[in-house]
Structures are given as structure tokens and as C-alpha cells.
Amino acid sequence: MFCEQCEQTASGNGCHQWGACGKSPQLNAVQDLLVYCLRGLAPVVIKARQLGISTHDEDVFTCESLFATMTNVNFDRKRFTKYVRDCIEKRDNLKAKVKEASPEPVKWTRVSGYHPDFNESLVEQGQDLALGFISESARDVDIFSLKLTVLYGIKGAASYTFHAQELGQEDEQVYEFIQEALDALNHQDFTLDDWVNLALKVGEINLRAMELLDAGHTNTYGHPTPTPVPLNPRKGKAILVSGHDIRQLEAILKQTADKGITVYTHGELLPAHGYPLLKQNYPHLYGHYGTAWQNQTKEFAKFPGAIIVTTNCLMPPHETYDEKLFTIGPVGFAGINYIPAEEGNIPNFSPAIQQSLDMPGFVEEQPPRQVMAGFARNAVLNVADQVIDGVKQGKIRHFFLVGGCDGAKPERNYYTEFVEKVPEDCIVLTLACGKFRFFDQQLGEIGSLPRLMDVGQCNDAYSAIQIALGLAKAFDMDVNQLPLSMILSWYEQKAVAVLLTLLYLGIKDIRLGPTLPAFISPNVFKLLSEKYQLKAITTPDEDLAACLG
Template identity: 65%
Template sequence: MYCNQCEQTTRGDVCHQWGACGKSPEVNGLQDLLVHCLRGLSQVALQAKSLGIDTREADEFTMEMLFSTMTNVNFDPVDFVAFVNRAIALRESLKLQIQVTGNVVVESAIATFQPAGEPKQQIEQGRELEFEFIGQSAKNVDIFSLKLTVLYGLKGLAAYAFHASELGQHDRDLDRFFHEVLANLDAVDKTLPEWLDLALKVGEMNLKAMALLDAGNTETFGHPTPTLVPLGTTVGKAILVSGHDLRDLKAILEQTAGTGIKVYTHGELLPAHGYRKLKQTYPHLYGHYGTAWQNQTHDFDRFPGAIVMTTNCLMPPHESYKDRVFTLGPVGYPGLKHTSIREISPIIQTAQELPGFEEECDRGTVTVGFARNTVLSVADTVIDGVKQGKIRHFFLVGGCDGAKPGRNYYTELVEKIPDDCIVMTLGCGKFRFFDKHLGEIAGIPRLLDMGQCNDAYSAIQVAVALANAFGVNVNQLPLSLVLSWYEQKAIAVLLTLLYLGIQNIRIGPTLPAFLTPNVVKILSEKFNLKLIATPEQDLAACLG
């Protein structure tokens, strides 16, 4: 196998024998085969679109399938065999509709490709296609690097677009963009600057997807407001919901109302407590349990109830809790029970059969809900604080967390940030310091939890509003971005920030292994993108 799409790659290079995430070579091969089939489907879908044929089913399938190949989403080879077959069925259905119009169907090799009939043969096909793709790009490793950047960013974009679509937010330009990128991923006539432009275009479209998701979340659940969230537990039966999907959480809350079951969030669902229509409508949404995704084996083992994984961040489960984990949507793992939000009775039954929590446990609280509406409502106080010298600097410290050594940097950085600075955070990177009490400046908390990774959109809106208020551009604000990355959504967000022209971003704990030294040099020269150093060095540079 050849996989370098996440930060945890073996020796910081590429996973050859087995995925560091737990992905098997067989699943890797099937994922590569699926992407190949999606590329063929996209070529046909584009032709169908040009003829006015409805391609909505293929559009949504393509989004969800790209999402399914992201790190820590789906580890089940049976699922991917079904996904491959579905991709071909959709492609052939569109071909028939094109033929009805009297047009000749696109007949490229990729649009006529047929997967083997047996799973073992499909796995081998995937491996062959993977190395063929690598071989085609071997003549120019920098272009190959940017091709991977585009593909991995597209996967992150697909995740956000998928969540937005679930909430009724669609965009035809996004649908077409997915197909256009996939259909032309093997292009050999693009120059290095053109591939860089395409990577930044992924960032532009990701901004649109995050805006759609923001609209879906706020229109459905209301704007987040500052909310105290218990980190302890209360007596009673319990369900733990992990991942990112607010729609799935709402469905679970609806169907557990009146059952006596308490619902806890885990990982990136912590910000869900800030949405008034969730917290006020469903009082059995009790609190937050555990910390970041990479600690789930410890957290899940101790949780005495049913556990639900709604999106990415699933780790290979331990036998001690495997029988009480359920998956939803594109998430899958061999042996885990998969269900849908329309039928969660097995989850409820499991929760009722398990002991639940038998005593109260107070572990304190954290405050969430500092999204753009809340922050901008005190913009005048913030601006006055800066002008009066009470607020010296803003730090955005967040992103995707991971288990690899070196991530204590973010904890140490926040601990060392001076008392006259405000720390904004989002994503699961916050769990390195989310429970620290940093005090206030002029009545404003120094630590502002702005939400999930997709709420980078909210942070961008705050930065733009402050820049406008001060009559400067964002790069002239007393603002430093110090980001951690792990998977493909973080790459999509990074591309969005670069598309917006944001300079001086510090990223860590390592640079993406798929970026060649020359591509890193280009990004450094164009955007001053740099690798984190030590907390002391970076603070001195940011505040100097």
C-alpha cells in the first residue's frame, strides 16, 4: 500500500505495510479502486449535466464516497466492495440516459473501466491502479505532490459538503467542482503553477462548503451561545455520541426523549452544547465525556453505555467495548453494528441493557459557544481593549489533534501565552488545553471555544470584521494562527486560509509528508507558511 494522506504516517513518510490509523492494505486497495471508479463516474456525470440530465444521486454519492475514504472513517472492506459496485451502477445508469438523448457516451478508459467480480481481485486492481497513478506522476514529483494535495483537500471538502447536504444545503457549483477535479485528476498538460491554483481553488470551494454548513447548523439549531458544559457524569443509563454530525445527534436526542437515558457528547461534538435548540429542547443532553478522538480507546472502555460514531475519528475498537459501538452514515468497521438515524432502537436497547452510571461524578465544566455572533456582539469591547492596550494579541490555536509525539507543544504554547492575549480555538486540537482557566480581559474570557474544525468559517468572519473595524487587512491584525493538522479536513481548511491570502501561518507538529521540499518552498515564499518551532521561539516571533 501507499498512503500518506494523514499526519501519523510511518516514520513521517508513507504507510507501506499497514496504515498507522489501523487501515489494512486490503481496504487501502479498495479505497483506491473506489476513487478510480468515481473518476470515471465523474466524466460521465459531467456529460450528463451538459445535457440537462439530473445527476443529483451521483453528486451526493460522490461526496459521501470521498468522505468514506478519509482517514479514520471506514475500515470495512465489505462496505467498499458495495461502494465500488454502486459507483459503476450509477455510471452505467447515466450512460443509458445519455444514449436516450441520442448522444454518444464518453468512451475514455476510465469511463469504461470494469472492476473485477471478486473482492480479492478488486483489491489487486486497486493496488495496480494506485501504483499506475504514482508512476504516471513520477516524472515530476512536485506536480504529484500538488495532485495529492488537491485530492486530499477534495476529501476534506467532501466531508463538509456532505454534512451541509444532510441539512438541506446544496450548491450546484460544488457538485460540478467535485466531478471536474476527479475527471481531470490524471491531466498531464497542467503546469506546477496551474496545480497550485487548483489546490487554492479547492480552498475557495471549501470556504463555500463551510458557509453552507454554517448556514445549515445555525438555521436548524440556532446560533451558538456561551454555555457551561459539565465534564462529569450523572446517575442513569447513557449513550455517548462521538464525531461531528449535529443532525445525527439531534435524531438520537429526539428518539431517546422520555426514555430516562442521558446523552453525552464526545470529541468534536462538544460544541453541540452551545446550540440553544439542542440544549433547551433536549434537557437529557447532559454533558461531555472524555477528550479527543485519539483517547477514545480509554474513554470508550470506561463508558458504561452505548457508543455511537457519527463521522470520522473512529479508531479500531478494543474487544472490551466493541459490542456496544454503533456506526452511522459513511462510518464502518468489521464487526461493528451499523444502523441509521431512522432506526436507533438497537442503540437504545443496548443502552438500557447496560448499567449506565451508578453515581454522580463532578469533573468541573468548560464553556463553549463563542462563535461569530457571540464574539462580534462584543466587538466594540474587543476593539476598545486593543486600542487601550488591554488586549495585546490574538492567537488562533486549534485544528486536528493526533497521538503522535510533539503535540504537547500546543498545551505549552497556550500555557505560556501572556495574560494580555486572547486565545481562540476550534477543532479537536482544543483538547490539549480546553479545560484550562485562563481568566478574562475586560470581561471577555481569554479562552474562546469557537466550535468544530468547520467553524474555521466563523473564525474567518470574526477576523474579517475586526480587520474592517481597524481599517486594515487580516494580515495586519495582531493575530497569529498556530494550527495542528491530522487529516484531510485540516488540509482543506489550510487551503481555504491560503486562498484567502492569510500569511504567517504556523503548522505542526510536522509538515504534510505529501508536500515535497520544493512545494514547501513555494508555499513558504508565497504565504510564509512555516513549521512550528518551540513555544518560546514562536511566541517571541508572534509578539515581537
């Protein structure tokens, strides 16, 4: 096997024997086969779109399938076999429509004519196809690096697009580009510059995807407002919802209303507490339980109710809690309860609800503890005057956006130490699951502004960008001249998409860690560091001094 799409890739240069995430070589091969089949579907979708044929079903399918291949989403090989079958069926049906509508016969390339043999091992077929793709690295390691960057970036963008469409927010140009980028992977004639431009275009389209998702969230649930979130569980039956999917969280809230069950968020669902209409309509959305994804095996084991995982990051579950664990949507793990979607793409959560009712729930009160959530763009830009005054009066020296993913590597202590060392006249904005290393620290205030503000999930990078652009406008300066430094941590492919968005926007001096992506070749990194001054993190002291210098 060969996979290097995430930060924990083995020895920093690719998982070859077994995935460090728990992915088996067999599963990896079928995921590779699916990506190959999606590359074959893409030219058919592009042609169909040109002929005015609706491709909505194929576009949404493509986004969901790419999402499923991301790190820590789906470990169930059977589900991938089904995705492959559906992909081929959708492609052939669409080809038939194209044939009917096209005035001239269309000649498809080999990738669009490919048919896996479902009577034979898909694993071997996937392995063969993957070998062909990997051999491209021998031809030009930098182009191969950029091809992987594009592939991983569109996986991230596809996951945000998938969430946005669930909330009724779609834009044809996003779907169009995702298909074009998949098709680009079939081409051998693109130059290095073409690939660089395509990678930046992934960033541009991902910005639009995050904007759509932001619109989906804020139109449906209102703009987040600063909200205290209890960290101490309350007595009684409990259900835990993990992942990123706020629409599915709402569906769970609806289905648990009046059942005497308290709903807790886990991981990247913490920011859900900031949405006023969720809080208002569902008083049993109470608090947050646990920290970042890599701690879930310990945290899930102790949770006294059912646990529903709506997206990544799912870890291979421990047998002590597999009975109370449920997955939905693109998420899966062989042998673990999967609740399929029903009407309106919403599952019937009864099995999980019953599981929670059958379990003891929390039996003891615990001393109160809380964190604040909900410092999204409106909340921060509403107090822009105070921010500007603070800066002008020298009370606020600098802003740090310390955001991104968490992970298990000890080097990630850098981020905790960095935040602890940020001087008292500076403000820390944070987002995504990396914040769990410091989210409950009491950093105090500068005037009435908290020194630690949680902007939201990883996709709320859109909100953080709007904050930066809003401040740049208010100060009448370029965003790169703001007293703002970005200290980012990455783990999986959404973070790749977000990084490409920041580069597309021309944001410079980003510090990235805990290690640089293995799929970025030395030459490509040189190019990015020359053009954007992208750099690897060093030590908190050194980086702080450089940012404040």
C-alpha cells in the same frame, strides 16, 4: 500499499506495510479502487450536467464515498466493495441517459469505461491501479504532490458538503467543482501552475462548503451562544455520541427523549452544546465525556452505555467495548454494529438505545467540572466593541487561533505548552479536536472577555474566518495586519481543505504542525512559504516571540 494522506503516516513518508491508523493494505487497495472509479464517474457527471440531466444522486454519492475513504472513517472492506459496485452502476446508468440526451455520440476515456471484475479480487485490481497512479510521482514529484493535495482537499470538502446537504444546504457549484477536481486527476497535461490554481480553488470551494454547513447548523439550531458544559457525568443511564454530525446527534436526542437516558457528547460534538435550539428542545443533552479521538480506546472502554460514532475519528475498537459500539453513515468497521439509514437518512437507533438501557449507566455522582462552548462568530462579533476597546486601550495585545486536529504524537505537547505560555494580555481562540489538550484550562478573563474561547468544530473554521474578517473590517485594516496569529495543528484531510481555504483567502504567516504534510514536496512547500509565509512550528517560546515581535 501507499498512503500518505494523514499526519501520522509511517516514518513521515507514507504507510507502505500497514496503516499507522490500522488500515490494512487490502482495505487501502479497495479504497484506491473506489477513488479510481469515482474519477471515472466524474466525466460522466460533468457531461450529464452539461446536458441538463440531474446528477444530484451521483453528486451526493461521490461526497459520501470520498468521505468514507478519509482517515479513521471506515475500515470495513465489504462496505467499500458496495461503494465500488454502486459507483459503476450509477456511472453506467448515467451514461445511458447521456447517450439518449446527447445529439452526438460521446466517446468516454479509459477511466470512464473501466469495469472491475467482481469475480476476482478487488484488492489486486486496486493495487494495480494504485501502482499506475503512484508511478506518476516519478514523472514530476511536484505535480504529484499537488495532485495529492487536491485529492485530499476535496475529500475534506466533500465531507463538509455531505453534512451540509443532510441539513438541506446545497450549492450546485460545489458539486460541480468536486467532479471537475476528480476529473482533473485523470489529466496528464496540467502544468504546475494549473495544479497550484486548482489547489487554491479547492480552498475556495471548501469555504463555500463550510459556509453551507454553517448555514445548515445556524438556521436549524440557532447561533451558538456561550454555554457551560458539564464534564462530570450525572447518575443514570447514558449514551455517548461521537464524531461531527449534529443532525444525527439531534436524531438520537429525539429517539431517546423520555427514555430516561442522558446524552453525552464526545470529541468534536462538544460544540453542539452551544446551539440554543438543541439545548432548549432536548434537556437530556447534558454534558461532555472524554477528550480527543486518539484517547477513545481508553475512554470508550469506561463509558457505561452505548457509543455511537457518527463520523471520524474512529479507531480500530478494542474488544472490551466492541459490543456497545455502533457506527452510522459513512463510518464502519468490520464486525462492529452498523445501523443503516432509514427514512430521511436517519437510522433507527433502537439497538443502541436498548444497549444503553441494558447497561448500568453512571452509578456515582462526581464533583462538578465544566468548560464553556459556543464562542462562534455571532457570539464574538456581538462583543466586537469590547474587543476593539480592549485592543485600543492596550489591554488586549494579541489574538492566537490555536486550532486544528489532535493526534497521538508527543510533539503535539507543543500546543499545550504554547497556550500555557501565551501572555496574560492575549486571547486564545480555538477550534476542532486539538483543543482538548487545553480546553479545561482556567485562563481567566480580560475585562469581561474570556481569554480562552472555543469557536467550535474543525468546519467552524468558517466561523473563525468570519471573526477575523469582522475584526479586520472593524479595525479598518487588512486581515494580515490584525494582531492575530494562526497556530494550526493538522491530522486528516478536512484540515488539508481548511488550510487550502486559508491560503485561498491570502492569510499569511500560518504556523503548521506538528509536522508538515508528507505529501507536500520540498518545492511545493518552498512555493507556499514564499507566497504565504507558511511555516512549520518550532518551539512555543520561539514562535510566541516571533508572533509578538
